[in-house]
Amino acid sequence: MGLERQKRIRNFCIIAHIDHGKSTLADRLLEKTGVLTSREMDAQVLDNMDIERERGITIKAQAVRMIYKASDGVEYILNLIDTPGHVDFNYEVSRSIAACEGAVLVVDASQGIEAQTLANVYLAVEHNLEIMPVINKIDLPSARPDEIIQEIEDVIGIEAQGAPQISAKNGINIESVLEGIVKTIPAPAGDEDEPLRALVFDSYYDAYKGVVAYIRVKEGKAQLGDTIRMMHTGKEFVVTEIGYLRPGGLIPSDSLLAGEVGYLCASIKNVKDCRVGETITNASNPAKDPLPGYKKAVPMVFCGIYPADGSKYGDLRDSLEKLQLNDASLMFEPETSKALGFGFRCGFLGLLHMEIIQERLEREYNLDLITTAPSVIYKILKTNGEIIELDNPTNMPDPTLIESMEEPVVNATIMTPTEFVGNIMELCQERRGTYLGMEYLEETRAILKYEIPLNEIIYDFFDALKSRTKGYASLDYEFKGYKESNLVKLDIRMNNEVVDALSFIIHADKAYSRGRRMAEKLKETIPRQMFEIPIQACIGNKIIARETVKAYRKDVLAKCYGGDISRKRKLLEKQKEGKKRMRQVGSVEVPQEAFMSVLKLDT
Amino acid sequence: MNQKKIGLYIHIPFCKKKCYYCDFPSYSGMDDYWEAYIDALASELIQKADEFQNPHVETVFIGGGTPSLIPAMCISKILDTVYSHYTVSTDCECTIECNPGTLTGDKLKAYKDHGVNRLSIGLQACQDEILKKLGRIHTCEDFLFSLELARKHEFDNINADIIFSIPYQTFAHWQETISLIISLDLAHVSCYSLLIEDNTVYGKMKKEGIIKEADDELDRKMYHYAVDSLNAAGLYQYEISNFAKPHLRCRHNMNYWRRGEYLGVGAGAHSHYNKRRFANISDISMYIKGVNSRSLILSEDSYLSRENELEESIFLGLRLNEGIDLNKLSKEFGIDLERKNKKKLEHLTLQGFVEQEGSIVKLTKKGMDLANAIIVELI
Numbered sequence: 001m002g003l004e005r006q007k008r009i010r011n012f013c014i015i016a017h018i019d020h021g022k023s024t025l026a027d028r029l030l031e032k033t034g035v036l037t038s039r040e041m042d043a044q045v046l047d048n049m050d051i052e053r054e055r056g057i058t059i060k061a062q063a064v065r066m067i068y069k070a071s072d073g074v075e076y077i078l079n080l081i082d083t084p085g086h087v088d089f090n091y092e093v094s095r096s097i098a099a100c101e102g103a104v105l106v107v108d109a110s111q112g113i114e115a116q117t118l119a120n121v122y123l124a125v126e127h128n129l130e131i132m133p134v135i136n137k138i139d140l141p142s143a144r145p146d147e148i149i150q151e152i153e154d155v156i157g158i159e160a161q162g163a164p165q166i167s168a169k170n171g172i173n174i175e176s177v178l179e180g181i182v183k184t185i186p187a188p189a190g191d192e193d194e195p196l197r198a199l200v201f202d203s204y205y206d207a208y209k210g211v212v213a214y215i216r217v218k219e220g221k222a223q224l225g226d227t228i229r230m231m232h233t234g235k236e237f238v239v240t241e242i243g244y245l246r247p248g249g250l251i252p253s254d255s256l257l258a259g260e261v262g263y264l265c266a267s268i269k270n271v272k273d274c275r276v277g278e279t280i281t282n283a284s285n286p287a288k289d290p291l292p293g294y295k296k297a298v299p300m301v302f303c304g305i306y307p308a309d310g311s312k313y314g315d316l317r318d319s320l321e322k323l324q325l326n327d328a329s330l331m332f333e334p335e336t337s338k339a340l341g342f343g344f345r346c347g348f349l350g351l352l353h354m355e356i357i358q359e360r361l362e363r364e365y366n367l368d369l370i371t372t373a374p375s376v377i378y379k380i381l382k383t384n385g386e387i388i389e390l391d392n393p394t395n396m397p398d399p400t401l402i403e404s405m406e407e408p409v410v411n412a413t414i415m416t417p418t419e420f421v422g423n424i425m426e427l428c429q430e431r432r433g434t435y436l437g438m439e440y441l442e443e444t445r446a447i448l449k450y451e452i453p454l455n456e457i458i459y460d461f462f463d464a465l466k467s468r469t470k471g472y473a474s475l476d477y478e479f480k481g482y483k484e485s486n487l488v489k490l491d492i493r494m495n496n497e498v499v500d501a502l503s504f505i506i507h508a509d510k511a512y513s514r515g516r517r518m519a520e521k522l523k524e525t526i527p528r529q530m531f532e533i534p535i536q537a538c539i540g541n542k543i544i545a546r547e548t549v550k551a552y553r554k555d556v557l558a559k560c561y562g563g564d565i566s567r568k569r570k571l572l573e574k575q576k577e578g579k580k581r582m583r584q585v586g587s588v589e590v591p592q593e594a595f596m597s598v599l600k601l602d603t
Numbered sequence: 604m605n606q607k608k609i610g611l612y613i614h615i616p617f618c619k620k621k622c623y624y625c626d627f628p629s630y631s632g633m634d635d636y637w638e639a640y641i642d643a644l645a646s647e648l649i650q651k652a653d654e655f656q657n658p659h660v661e662t663v664f665i666g667g668g669t670p671s672l673i674p675a676m677c678i679s680k681i682l683d684t685v686y687s688h689y690t691v692s693t694d695c696e697c698t699i700e701c702n703p704g705t706l707t708g709d710k711l712k713a714y715k716d717h718g719v720n721r722l723s724i725g726l727q728a729c730q731d732e733i734l735k736k737l738g739r740i741h742t743c744e745d746f747l748f749s750l751e752l753a754r755k756h757e758f759d760n761i762n763a764d765i766i767f768s769i770p771y772q773t774f775a776h777w778q779e780t781i782s783l784i785i786s787l788d789l790a791h792v793s794c795y796s797l798l799i800e801d802n803t804v805y806g807k808m809k810k811e812g813i814i815k816e817a818d819d820e821l822d823r824k825m826y827h828y829a830v831d832s833l834n835a836a837g838l839y840q841y842e843i844s845n846f847a848k849p850h851l852r853c854r855h856n857m858n859y860w861r862r863g864e865y866l867g868v869g870a871g872a873h874s875h876y877n878k879r880r881f882a883n884i885s886d887i888s889m890y891i892k893g894v895n896s897r898s899l900i901l902s903e904d905s906y907l908s909r910e911n912e913l914e915e916s917i918f919l920g921l922r923l924n925e926g927i928d929l930n931k932l933s934k935e936f937g938i939d940l941e942r943k944n945k946k947k948l949e950h951l952t953l954q955g956f957v958e959q960e961g962s963i964v965k966l967t968k969k970g971m972d973l974a975n976a977i978i979v980e981l982i
Contacts, residue, residue, distance in 0.1 A: 530973055531954065553819035556974040558796035558844055563612055563859060563873035565915060566880050566903060572918055576979045587950070 006259040007187045011079045011216065012132075013096055015121055016106035017114035017474065021136040025106055025168035025177070026064075026082060030247060032174050033066035033078065063202070063214050063261055065244045065251075070182045078181060079245075079261035081201065081216075083120070089349065090478070091297050091329075092202070094123050095276045098293060099201040099216035099261065102130040102185030104177065105152075109135045109143035109165070112151050112445060114474035115415040121156055131156065132184045133163040134177055139170055147442070155441055188259030195287040196220030196228070198256070198264075198280040203271050205325035209241060211268035212250070215280060216261050218291060223255040227283040228266060231290035235273050236283050237266030271328045297329035299347025300408070300479065301354050301458050302375045302391040304335055304501060305361070306343030308368035308581065308592050313342045319365035320344060323357060330357060335392065339501040339585045340370055340595070345392055351458050370583075370595050373504045374458045379406040379482055393503040396489045399540060406482040408454040411436070414465070416473035418446050423468040431456035432507060451480060455505070460600050490515055490544075492522065493536045497586035501595060516545040517601045525594040528552035533588050606659040606690060609876070610858040613644065613663065613681060614869030615670040616887060619705065623738035623804035624766075624797055628871030628885035629668040636887050640870075641677045643894040645684040647868045650897065652688040655866060655876060660689045662855035663697040665719075671701035675713035682717040691718075696854040698723055698762075701753075703745035711756040721853075722753050723762040723793075729780045733772055738804065743783075750787065760851060762791035767825040768817035769797050770805075777825045785836040790851040794829050795844050796822055823972055830968065843922045843971055860919045862912070871902070878907045909936060914982040921978055926965030947980050 016022035062082040069075045083096040097103065103124040107113055113121075124131060133152050135145045145165050152160040164176035202214040215222070222228065226239045242264045243252040256262045268274050276297070279290035307316045317334075324330045331347035348354040354374060361367045378390045381403040390396055412433070414424055421438070425448070428435070433450035440446050452461075457477060465473050490511050492502040506514055515537030522535050526549050537545040557568055582589035617640075618631045652658075663685060670678065678699065685691060698721040699714055706724075714722075728734055729743045746763075753761060763784060767777050784792055799805045799816055808814045817825075830840055838846040842860060845853065858865060867874045871885030881904040884890055893899035907915070913936045920927035929940045941948075941962065948964065951957045956970035956977050970977055 530956065530976055552973070552976075553823050554796075554972050555976045556796075556843060556972060558798055563865060563867055563875065564882070565859065565873070565875065565919070566882075566905060569911065569915055569918065572975060572978055572982065573914070575975060576982060579979055 005257070006189065008074060009077045009079070009188055009259050010102065010181050010185050011081065011100045011188055011259070011261055012102040012104055012181055012185050013081045013083050013100045013124075013129075014104045014106055015083070015117060015124060016136075017108070017111075017117045020106050020108040020111070020114075020117070021168045022082070022106055025104075025134070025136065025166075025174075026080060028168050028171060028174045029066060029078075029080065029178065030064065032178060033068045035064065035066050035247060062247075063245045064247050065261065068178050068182070071179060072182075076182050077260075078178070081261065089353070090119070090123075091295065091349075092276055093120055094127070094293065095199065095201045097124050097127050097129060098291070099199055100127075100129060101188055102132060102181070104181065105131050105133045105156075106136050106168075107133060107148055107152060109137045109145050109148055110140055112148050113155055113415070113441070115413050115447070115476040116474055118155065118415070118447075119413065119476040119478075125156075130185050131158050132180050133158065133160045134180070135163050135165045136168055138165040139167040139172060151442055151445075190217070190219045190258035192219070192221050192258040194219040194258070195285045196222055196226075196280065196282040197287045197291055198222055199291050200274055200276055200278040200280060202276055203274050203326075203328075205271055206265070209265040209267075211271050211274045212263050212265050213268070213274050213278075213280070214245070214261075214263050215256065217256045217258050219258050219287070220282065220285075221255050221257045222264060222280065222282070228264075228280050229283040229286060230273060231279040231281055231287070232275075232294055233273055233278070237268055239264050239266050241265040271325055275328045297349055299329065299331050299349060300376060300454065301348045301350055302345060302377070303348075303354060304337060304340065304343055304372035304392070305332075305346050305358065306337065306340040306370045306372075306501075308370050310341045312367060315365070316344065316361070316367055316369075319361050319367060320346070322365075323360060327357075329353070337372075337394070337501045339499045339583055339590065340372075341583075343370075347391070351462065368592075370501075370592050371599070372501050372595070373599055375504065376408050376454045376458065378408075378487065378505060381405070390505075393489055393505045394500045396503075396505065399488070404484055405487045407485045407487060409451050409480050409483050410454050410457060410477040411480045412450045412452050412457070412475060412477040414448045414450070414473055414475050415441070416446060416448065416469055418444055420469040420473055421446055421448065424448055424465070424473060427461075427464055427468055428452060431461060432510075452477070453483070453485065453507070454479075463600065488539045490518075491538045492518060493534075493538055494522075494526075494585050494588045494590065495531075495533050496536075497588075498538075499585050499590070502598060511539055512544050514601070515539075518598050519545040519547040521597050521601060522594055523547040523549055525597045526588070526590060529589060531587075606657065607655075607864060607876075608661050608692075609655075609658045610662040610664065610855050610863060610865035611660045611685065611689070612855075612865055612867040612869075612872055612874075613648075613665045613670075613685075614867065614872040615665060615667040615673060616640075616870045616885070617672055618667065618669045618702075619672055619740050620738065621804075623736075623808075624799065625738075626800040626803050626806075627668070630887060633887060636891070637673050637677065639891050640887060641673070641680060643891040644681055644869055647894045647899070648681070648684045649688050650894070650899075651866050651868060657688070657690060658864075658866070660685065660691045660695060662858060663691075663695060664855040665697075665699040666723075667700050669702045669705055670699050671705040671710060675710040678710075678719075679713050679717050682719070686718070696721055698853070698855060700725070701749065702739075703741035703749040706749040706752060708752060708756065711753055711758065715756055715758070720758075721760040721762070722758050723764065723791075724749060724753070726763045726780075726784070727766045728769060728772065728776065729783045730772075730776050733769055733776060736771055737766075737769060760790045762793060762853065763787070763789055764793045764795070765829075766795050766797050767829065768822045770814040770817070772817070774821065774824060774828070777828065781829055781832050785832065785838070789838070791845070791847040791853060792833060792838050793845050794826075794833070796826060826972070827968070839924075841924050843974060857923075860923050862915055862919055873903075878912070880905055880907060912936070913938075917982050918978045921964070921966055921974065921981075924965065926963050928962055929964060930962035944981055951977060951980065 014022045064080050066078040068078050081096050083093045149160045166173040197219045198215040198217045200213045203211050206212050224242050229236045244262045277294040281287045320332050329349050332344040335345040380388045382401050383403045428450045433452040436449040438448050486508045487505050488508045490506050491498045519535050519537045532551045533549040535547045536543045616629045618629045620631050697719045699719050700723045702725050726746045731742045799809050833846045840846050841852050864876050870887050870890040873882040881901050884900040884902045933940045
């Protein structure tokens with residue numbers, strides 16, 4: 001009985017590089033299976049957030065259930081689990097993949113496989129997923145499907161000759177994808193009479209229902225009213241709602257059985273109690289072991305976030321708390337800066353995660369922010385034997401107290417057309433990369449492997465890579481470990497006062513040029529004031545660069561008669577407003593732009 | 604009834620030719636409107652006397668434009684209207700703005716007969732080539748002629764306007780202008796740094812890169828030279844841009860800076876009355892129609908909050924060499940300004956931008972260069 005039921009289920013995800021058409025294909029599948037009519041479809045239904053749609057990336061996993069009547073006359077339940085498509089969200093991707101039996105690999109017919117795609121395919125293969133390649137954008141003049149098929153076979157080592165050749169955009173050959181899913185992707189296994197084990201592959205917070213957990217039931221069943229237990233935290237809850245997923249909504253039901261994908265709610269107040277990767281079991285009949293592979297997402301990148309208007313501190317805190325409800329990997333704690341006032345030190349999975357959080361704070365919560373340069377966690381061995389982990393440059397101990405320092409390094413994989421290999425090598429060299437190797441995918445494309453310190457990656461590496469490869473190269477990286485390094489703290493002093501928010505940690509060899517560029521940039525962005533302002537870049541007490549913002553000579557309304565006083569008053573009020581937006585650093589007024597301008601010096 | 608003491612400003616928005624730097628409401632080639640405009644001015648004077656309960660006029664200022672351009676009888680008519688509908692103080696300061704090249708003996712005689720006792724004449728610069736570049740219609744010679752004529756008609760309270768930081772103007776040019784001014788033994792000098800406004804011919808030229816503003820170093824050098832020279836010559840600075848012999852400050856303008864009340868009549872004229880600032884529309888034909896139909900449009904009308912008033916007191920007061928009296932203002936506005944600004948004032952004093960004697964706060968010479976920035980600290 002269970003077997004018959006399961007035979008008609010297919011759980012799959014779609015793996016694709018940004019722009020290779022994942023969301024468009026997903027939309028077509030929904031349309032074809034009648035989940036949505038084309039009229040109902042707001043283009044790319046699965047990307048719910050504005051940012052996702054604009055950037056063409058998926059940040060949160062989404063899932064949707066489709067009914068498809070295949071050519072064999074049988075109705076199948078197809079559960080599509082859409083995965084985040086970025087290295088920062090690697091862990092979420094791996095959980096989404098763990099919830100499936102197969103993956104549809106979408107490859108652009110002109111561009112071929114990209115670094116991130118490859119990384120995700122390897123993840124899928126690791127989880128024993130059946131990979132079903134699909135060649136998309138077949139209708140473009142630049143399409144070269146035969147070569148791409150060959151590339152897939154060579155690089156990934158899977159059969160690709162029969163891959164559906166489609167255009168998701170123009171609805172060509174979509175049927176063959178659906179048929180392919182039914183035929184090539186295995187039905188789920190798992191005994192519904194075993195104790196419950198369900199994998200949480202995503203969750204979000206709903207103001208009325210509490211946490212809504214997206215789950216894949218591996219074994220057993222979950223029912224309305226069951227008391228469930230989170231196997232990693234041990235916390236218990238009673239299921240208040242359970243059911244299936246449809247685009248942008250939920251279809252309540254009574255239970256979910258082994259092999260099924262759906263959601264459950266259990267008055268869970270915090271996503272931290274129901275993290276991605278958690279295993280849910282039944283409290284009265286618990287499983288022996290949780291599903292494998294659980295880990296807590298660890299922030300790798302840190303920065304200070306401050307409200308541009310100091311009085312909005314409370315709003316910023318509320319907004320961060322709200323975002324955290326949906327994003328257990330966002331970390332923050334209060335921090336105070338002499339220059340920027342009250343704010344938060346925030347931890348992120350990676351650079352994109354950081355950008356997205358900043359963007360959401362500004363757009364969804366209407367906050368004006370000042371952010372400090374991103375940092376990583378450094379390990380410091382002090383002369384007294386103590387080891388500290390440092391995520392905020394301001395807290396770096398005096399150099400005389402430091403025995404040695406270590407910084408995180410990553411293994412970076414860069415895929416690129418061969419013509420840019422030289423540029424990339426140069427870039428990696430500049431970023432203190434260690435060459436590990438290069439492979440040719442085909443005559444025109446190569447994979448470069450480097451070991452690079454993470455602090456070099458987070459400092460506008462993506463932008464530099466994009467601009468030096470005309471946007472053709474793609475990057476993937478994974479954390480490798482810590483390495484000893486000759487690091488120093490670079491401070492900026494304005495009018496002889498250290499501006500804490502501008503301090504950062506950098507390799508000693510690069511401190512001089514960065515310090516000089518920062519001083520130059522700050523000179524450009526800091527307006528003249530009533531007195532001369534020296535801007536110095538320093539390591540400890542040693543000044544390595546100096547610029548001067550000259551005092552202004554004249555700021556006076558020459559003419560003030562004719563009775564038009566209001567206009568003059570308004571001019572002065574405007575000047576005062578402008579001043580209010582400045583940050584006071586000692587006696588120097590620093591515009592917000594100055595803090596932001598030093599974040600990207602190379603571009 | 605306790606009558607309010609006010610200044611009365613009367614605007615004559617006509618010029619023979621508009622100067623390239625001028626952004627005041629003033630128009631050339633509108634001679635056909637003169638008569639109707641003067642009639643409207645007279646009507647508005649009567650309407651305002653009525654509306655504001657016949658206030659007590661302490662000063663009259665007929666400004667422009669070029670009031671000396673239009674026939675003397677027009678000015679006579681206006682002043683007659685003032686005398687017949689307002690209580691005018693016996694020692695009323697009555698100024699008319701004149702431009703060289705438009706002034707005649709007959710006009711001066713008529714002014715004198717109607718109580719005008721102060722003239723403000725635009726010289727701007729003493730080099731004809733610079734006058735030409737400013738779009739002025741006169742030469743330096745014309746100015747000297749007008750001055751002599753005025754003195755012949757027994758006008759002794761005379762102001763001259765001069766401008767520095769004019770494109771092409773060198774420091775030597777400026778020294779020459781200052782020397783000339785000093786040699787003329789005038790009662791009053793107004794000395795402005797040229798500001799190139801967007802909506803002027805100069806503004807357009809600046810945008811097109813034909814001219815550019817004088818650099819700040821030169822501007823300040825010229826300014827300091829003027830301040831030092833004029834002070835030494837007995838023309839004492841009493842406001843950022845104004846210098847006078849003792850007791851001959853412009854009372855009408857002092858009233859602006861001390862936040863006194865005034866009524867403005869004419870197109871684009873501004874008024875300050877009963878905690879309210881308002882201004883007439885500056886379009887001439889709309890102004891005339893508005894007055895005649897008793898539905899004059901205001902281009903601005905705002906009531907001043909206490910905060911606005913305090914800000915005004917500080918920013919206007921600090922322009923004057925006499926400075927502001929913190930005690931007086933504290934009492935007037937019910938906040939302890941001295942305490943509120945203690946740190947800032949100490950800081951500004953230390954940097955040499957302000958000086959404080961008792962409760963009086965003044966800008967220093969150095970402070971006047973950065974008046975805006977200092978005012979912004981304190982408002």
